[in-house]
Amino acid sequence: MESFDPENFQNILREIRAYSVSPLEYKNSLIEELRKLAEFLVWSEQHKQTFFSEFIRHDTQQDMVNILENSSDQPIILQLLQTATLLAHNLSKDEDKKYLLSSKFFTMIVSFPFDFTDEEVVEHYMSYIKGLAINISKQQLMNFLITQHFCLFTGAMMFFNYKETLIKTASRTIILTVIKLNHDKINEYVLESGFFFSLVSNFWQIVKMMNNCEKNREDGKIEGFMNEFVDLLYYMNDIFDQDMPDFNSRLSCTFLATMMPVLVGSVCGEAGESYRITCHLALMIIAKVMQLVNTSLILDPIVIALFADNVPVKIADLCRATPPKGPEEEFVIDFNITKTNSFMHKTLQKLNPDESYLDEFSFNEALMSLFILQACVSNQSISKSLLSSLxxxxxxxxxxxxxxxxxxxxxxxxxxxxxxxxxxxxxxxxxxxxxxxxxxxxxxxxxxxxxxxxxxxxxxxxxxxxxxxxxxxxxxxxxxxxxxxxxxxxxxxxxxxxxxxxxxxxxxxxxxxxxxxxxxxxxxxxxxxxxxxxxxxxxxxxxxxxxxxxxxxxxxxxxxxxxxxxxKKDDPNEYPLEYSDILELKINDYVDTRNFIYDVVTIDNKIVYVSETDSYLLLLEVDPELAPAARVIEILPWKTLKVSTDITRNAIIVNTQKKQNPNIFLQIKNRPELNSLQDKIVQRINFSIYMEGEMIRSFLETLR
Structure with a gap:
C-alpha cells in the first residue's frame, strides 16, 4: 500500500486553496491522503512528527478549517473526523498533545455543527471528544474546557441518553471525567448547565416507559428498561463517590423532588394523578433504589417516608407534590418539624395476607415490600441511627x-x-x-x-x-x-x-x-x-x-x-435424614462377588451381575480372569428407578431418570428368569419407596 507523502498532501491542499470550490478530483485525492495518513498515524511516531511539522504551519491549518467549513460532502467530513479521532486516541507524547490542543482545526471539531442525523458522524464525533477527554492530562483538560467555553462538556451532554449504547457510554464517561476534575470554575458551569436535572429526567423517562409496558402487558420490554435504570443508578453512584458536597446536594435534591412523588407517592398516595405509576412497579423500583444507591442523602428520606411514625413535613410534601418540569432550588429537610405518617400503615399493609392474594399483582406487591425491607436492613449506606430508631x-x-x-x-x-x-x-x-x-x-x-x-x-x-x-x-x-x-x-x-x-x-x-x-x-x-x-x-x-x-x-x-x-446454633446444613446402609463404594471400584446375592444378565454382550442392597441396585461387570472380583459400573438408588419389559429383546429396561443414557437394558435369554428378575426389582423399588416415605414421615413428625 502506498505510504503517506507529506509533500503530496501539501500540494493537494495548495491546489484546493487555488479554487473557491474544490473540484471533485481534489476531494477524492484529499480523502485518499487522509485515509493513508490515518493508517500511518496509528503506528508510526515518525509519521506523527512529520505530520505535525507540516500541520502547525498556519496556512495548512487554515486550509483544513476551510475544507471543514465549506465542504458538504459527507465522505470528506467523515474522513476528517476519523483522522482526528485516531490522533486523539493514539497520541502519547505531551508535546504532540499540546500541538493537538493548540490547533485551530482540531479544537474547531469539538464545537462544529455537524449533521448529527448521520449516525456515522455521531460515532466518530463522540469517539474524538472521548479520546480528548481521557487521553490528555488533567491540567490540559481543565485548560481546554475553560478556554473553549466548555464545548467538550456540552458536546457530550447532547448524547447522554443516545439510543446506541456505545455512544451513550462515551458521553457519560466524558461527563464523569469532567466532574472528577473538581475545579471551581468547571464545577460552577456543571451546576448551572442543567446536567443534574437532565440526569434525573432520564430516570423519570425510563420509569414512564416501564409503566406503559406494564399497562400494555408488554412484559418482555420491562427487563431492558430496568437494566437501563440500574445502569443510571450506578452512574449516579459514581458521581456521589466523588464526595463533592455541592454536586451531592444538587443531585440528591433533584432526585428526591422528581422521583419521590412518582415512587413513594404511587405506593402510598392517592391514585389518579398523571405522573402516578402502578403500585407494583413503584415498589420494584424503590427496592432497586434501596438496594443499589450508596448515599444516605437519598436513602434516608425514602426509608423515613415508608416506615417512620412521624415524617418531616418536607418529605411528606415531596411525596404528594408534582414532579418539577425544570431545575429547582435546592432544599434542606428539617427533621424536627414532623407530621404523623400515613404512609407506613399503607406500606406494611402490603404484607398483610387477605383475599386479594388471589390476585398475582397483590402477591408481588407483598414480595417487593419484602425486598424493600431486605434492602433496609442490608444497605450499609442508610444511617444506622435512623434504622435503629425504626x-x-x-x-x-x-x-x-x-x-x-x-x-x-x-x-x-x-x-x-x-x-x-x-x-x-x-x-x-x-x-x-x-x-x-x-x-x-x-x-x-x-x-x-x-x-x-x-x-x-x-x-x-x-x-x-x-x-x-x-x-x-x-x-x-x-x-x-x-x-x-x-x-x-x-x-x-x-x-x-x-x-x-x-x-x-x-x-x-x-x-x-x-x-x-x-x-x-x-x-x-x-x-x-x-x-x-x-x-x-x-x-x-x-x-x-x-x-x-x-x-x-x-x-x-x-x-x-x-x-x-x-x-438453636445447630449445624444448618446437615442433611436431616440418616441412612444406616450407605455404601462405601464408587464407580470402578472392585468388589468380591462372593459377598453379594446376584442375578446374571448381559449388557451389550458383557456379563453383568445384578445385586441388591437395602437402598441401592448394583451392577457389577465380570471379568473371568479376575473372578470372583468384579468392577462396579452403576450404583443406583432403588427409589429413583422405573422398570419395564422389552419382550422383543428379552430385556428389562431400567429407567434411571438420568439426563444421559437414561435406560439400561438387562438382557436374559430365559423368559421365566426375566419375569422373576423384573418382579424382584419392582418389589425392591416399592419397598425402598415405602421405607423412604416412612423415614421422611417420621422425621416430619418429630418436628410437629
Whole structure:
C-alpha cells in the first residue's frame, strides 16, 4: 500500500486553496491522503512528527478549517473526523498533545455543527471528544474546557441518553471525567448547565416507559428498561463517590423532588394523578433504589417516608407534590418539624395476607415490600441511627457498633430490639392460610435472620414459636402429600434434591431483586442470584394437590427448618435424614462377588451381575480372569428407578431418570428368569419407596 507523502498532501491542499470550490478530483485525492495518513498515524511516531511539522504551519491549518467549513460532502467530513479521532486516541507524547490542543482545526471539531442525523458522524464525533477527554492530562483538560467555553462538556451532554449504547457510554464517561476534575470554575458551569436535572429526567423517562409496558402487558420490554435504570443508578453512584458536597446536594435534591412523588407517592398516595405509576412497579423500583444507591442523602428520606411514625413535613410534601418540569432550588429537610405518617400503615399493609392474594399483582406487591425491607436492613449506606430508631438495624450492625463504642469508651448502646410491627407483618404473611411462594419465604427468613439472629442477640421466644407454627403448617401439607399415592413418589424423589438446593442459600448475603413478577423462584446455583428455576411438570393429584406445590412446600419447609437450626446454633446444613446402609463404594471400584446375592444378565454382550442392597441396585461387570472380583459400573438408588419389559429383546429396561443414557437394558435369554428378575426389582423399588416415605414421615413428625 502506498505510504503517506507529506509533500503530496501539501500540494493537494495548495491546489484546493487555488479554487473557491474544490473540484471533485481534489476531494477524492484529499480523502485518499487522509485515509493513508490515518493508517500511518496509528503506528508510526515518525509519521506523527512529520505530520505535525507540516500541520502547525498556519496556512495548512487554515486550509483544513476551510475544507471543514465549506465542504458538504459527507465522505470528506467523515474522513476528517476519523483522522482526528485516531490522533486523539493514539497520541502519547505531551508535546504532540499540546500541538493537538493548540490547533485551530482540531479544537474547531469539538464545537462544529455537524449533521448529527448521520449516525456515522455521531460515532466518530463522540469517539474524538472521548479520546480528548481521557487521553490528555488533567491540567490540559481543565485548560481546554475553560478556554473553549466548555464545548467538550456540552458536546457530550447532547448524547447522554443516545439510543446506541456505545455512544451513550462515551458521553457519560466524558461527563464523569469532567466532574472528577473538581475545579471551581468547571464545577460552577456543571451546576448551572442543567446536567443534574437532565440526569434525573432520564430516570423519570425510563420509569414512564416501564409503566406503559406494564399497562400494555408488554412484559418482555420491562427487563431492558430496568437494566437501563440500574445502569443510571450506578452512574449516579459514581458521581456521589466523588464526595463533592455541592454536586451531592444538587443531585440528591433533584432526585428526591422528581422521583419521590412518582415512587413513594404511587405506593402510598392517592391514585389518579398523571405522573402516578402502578403500585407494583413503584415498589420494584424503590427496592432497586434501596438496594443499589450508596448515599444516605437519598436513602434516608425514602426509608423515613415508608416506615417512620412521624415524617418531616418536607418529605411528606415531596411525596404528594408534582414532579418539577425544570431545575429547582435546592432544599434542606428539617427533621424536627414532623407530621404523623400515613404512609407506613399503607406500606406494611402490603404484607398483610387477605383475599386479594388471589390476585398475582397483590402477591408481588407483598414480595417487593419484602425486598424493600431486605434492602433496609442490608444497605450499609442508610444511617444506622435512623434504622435503629425504626427497629430495622440488623443485629450484625448492632454488634459492630457496640464493639466500636466500647473501644472508643462511648457507652451509648443501641437497643437490642426490632420493630414488632415489621416482624408481625412478615410472620402474618408466612403463617397465612394461603401458602406463599418460596421466594417470599426466602426473603422473609432473610429479614428475620438479619433483625433477630445476630452474634449478640437471641430471637424472642414469641417469634421462635411463630417460626415453629409456620413449620408445622408446611409439615401438615407435606404429610398430606405423603398420603397421596400420586404424589408420594414425587416427594420422595425430590426431597433430597430440594434440600441440597436450599442448603446453598446463604442468609448472610442479599437475595437479588427479581426484575419482574414472573421471577418467583431461586436459581439452581447459590452464586447465580435470582432467576427462573423450573419446577417439575405440574400434575394434579387425586386430592387436589400438585407436584409444583409440593416442591414449593419442600423448599419452604427447608428454609424455615434451616433458620430454626441457626437460631438453636445447630449445624444448618446437615442433611436431616440418616441412612444406616450407605455404601462405601464408587464407580470402578472392585468388589468380591462372593459377598453379594446376584442375578446374571448381559449388557451389550458383557456379563453383568445384578445385586441388591437395602437402598441401592448394583451392577457389577465380570471379568473371568479376575473372578470372583468384579468392577462396579452403576450404583443406583432403588427409589429413583422405573422398570419395564422389552419382550422383543428379552430385556428389562431400567429407567434411571438420568439426563444421559437414561435406560439400561438387562438382557436374559430365559423368559421365566426375566419375569422373576423384573418382579424382584419392582418389589425392591416399592419397598425402598415405602421405607423412604416412612423415614421422611417420621422425621416430619418429630418436628410437629
Amino acid at each position: 427497629g430495622l438495624l440488623s443485629q450484625k450492625d448492632i454488634h459492630k457498633q457496640e464493639l466500636l463504642n466500647g473501644i472508643l469508651g462511648e457507652f451509648q448502646y443501641y437497643a437490642n430490639s426490632y420493630s414488632d410491627k415489621v416482624l408481625d407483618s412478615i410472620f402474618s404473611l408466612l403463617i397465612s392460610d394461603r401458602p406463599i411462594k418460596f421466594l417470599a419465604f426466602c426473603v422473609s427468613c432473610k429479614i428475620i435472620y438479619e433483625l433477630t439472629c445476630g452474634p449478640a442477640y437471641k430471637i424472642h421466644k414469641k417469634h421462635e414459636k411463630q417460626l415453629h407454627k409456620i413449620l408445622r403448617k408446611i409439615i401438615l401439607r407435606l404429610t398430606e402429600a405423603l398420603d397421596n399415592e400420586g404424589l408420594k413418589k414425587f416427594l420422595i424423589d425430590f426431597f433430597e434434591t430440594e434440600w441440597n438446593f436450599v442448603k446453598n442459600i446463604n442468609f448472610s448475603t442479599c437475595l437479588p431483586i427479581p426484575l419482574y413478577r414472573s421471577y418467583v423462584l431461586l436459581s439452581d446455583s447459590a452464586n447465580s442470584g435470582i432467576s427462573i428455576r423450573k419446577l417439575s411438570t405440574d400434575s394434579t393429584g387425586s386430592q387436589g394437590l400438585n407436584t409444583k406445590k409440593v416442591q414449593e412446600d419442600m423448599r419452604a419447609f427447608f428454609i424455615v427448618y434451616k433458620l430454626i437450626k441457626i437460631i
